[in-house]
Amino acid sequence: MGRWGITLPLVGVPVLDHRELVAELGDLGYTDIWSAETAGTDAFTPLALAAQWSDLRLGTAIAPVYTRGPATLAMTAATLAEVSSHRFVLGIGSSSPAIVQRWNAADFTEPFKRTRDTLRFLKAALAGEKVSEQYDTFAVRGFRLERVPEQRVPIMLAALRPNMLRLAGREADGAITNWLGADDVPKVRAELGDKELAARIFVCPTENAEAARGLGRMLISTYLTVPAYAAFHDWLGRGELLRPMHEAWQAGDRRKAAEVIPDEVVDDLVVHGSVEHCRARVAKYAANGVDTPIIAVLPTGEDQLELVRALAPGA
Incomplete structure (x- = not known):
């Protein structure tokens, strides 16, 4: 290392x-x-x-x-x-x-x-x-x-x-x-x-995956809706996976924006x-x-x- x-x-x-x-x-x-x-x-x-x-x-x-x-x-x-x-x-x-x-x-x-x-x-x-x-x-x-x-x-x-x-x-x-x-x-x-x-x-660092993913979804919906990060993940290939989040965010439904983020995205971006x-x-x-x-x-x-x-x- x-x-x-x-x-x-x-x-x-x-x-x-x-x-x-x-x-x-x-x-x-x-x-x-x-x-x-x-x-x-x-x-x-x-x-x-x-x-x-x-x-x-x-x-x-x-x-x-x-x-x-x-x-x-x-x-x-x-x-x-x-x-x-x-x-x-x-x-x-x-x-x-x-x-x-x-x-x-x-x-x-x-x-x-x-x-x-x-x-x-x-x-x-x-x-x-x-x-x-x-x-x-x-x-x-x-x-x-x-x-x-x-x-x-x-x-x-x-x-x-x-x-x-x-x-x-x-x-x-x-x-x-x-x-x-x-x-x-x-x-x-x-x-x-x-x-x-x-x-x-x-x-x-917790083995409570539900809690870790809940926190991760909140953070991801806050950060990845910023235009620069949205474009970054489009470039990385997550555009379709994150489309429901962006649609809910643009509609003003912050709670739904977090809820619709797939587990696989959370697990990729947040180590738990x-x-x-x-x-x-x-x-x-x-x-x-x-x-x-x-x-x-x-x-x-x-x-x-x-x-x-x-x-x-x-x-």
């Missing part, structure tokens, strides 16, 4: 209460800690703390390119690279209309170009260049970092479909994806090429079962071409800190 990541902070666990767990992760076999940013913690603060509690690699999965200005994003990345002794990977992406428009009052326009332009700006800025550039989606005049990272900061892109995966393969250090099954990995890998592929894998079974399923993602599987533990009612320990490759 190569890399083995975990998504922190855990749902419902205060950020500072992770210190003891984070200090143990390396001995348990984890290599990476990755954050997320929706409506809970921001992507960077938990990693700044984790940098002081462990020597693991740290990454954002992801920081949206619309919710911080380009210069602010560069400064934040440079600072986290410094405080982590250059163990930081900056993952960026377009995020979603809900997060960008409804919650952050920004225009969600031309997400591919905005992500590409932000990537190009960050590569120049983090290298210490003075940037004066008219990009397609924004302009920067005369910006130069005062504290340039001593080592190059890797940048990875959130990518679902061929255009963004190919951009990640050409211009970034890799791609970050999620909401895919282990058997979908070769199709994604074929578009990315040989750059690093990280995947957030939703893991619900005993911790031993879950570890084996995560390992299958790696065997199929994911360089960095990133476990995201879904709540089961059990102690989440202990579940992280149980899901470690060395458990």
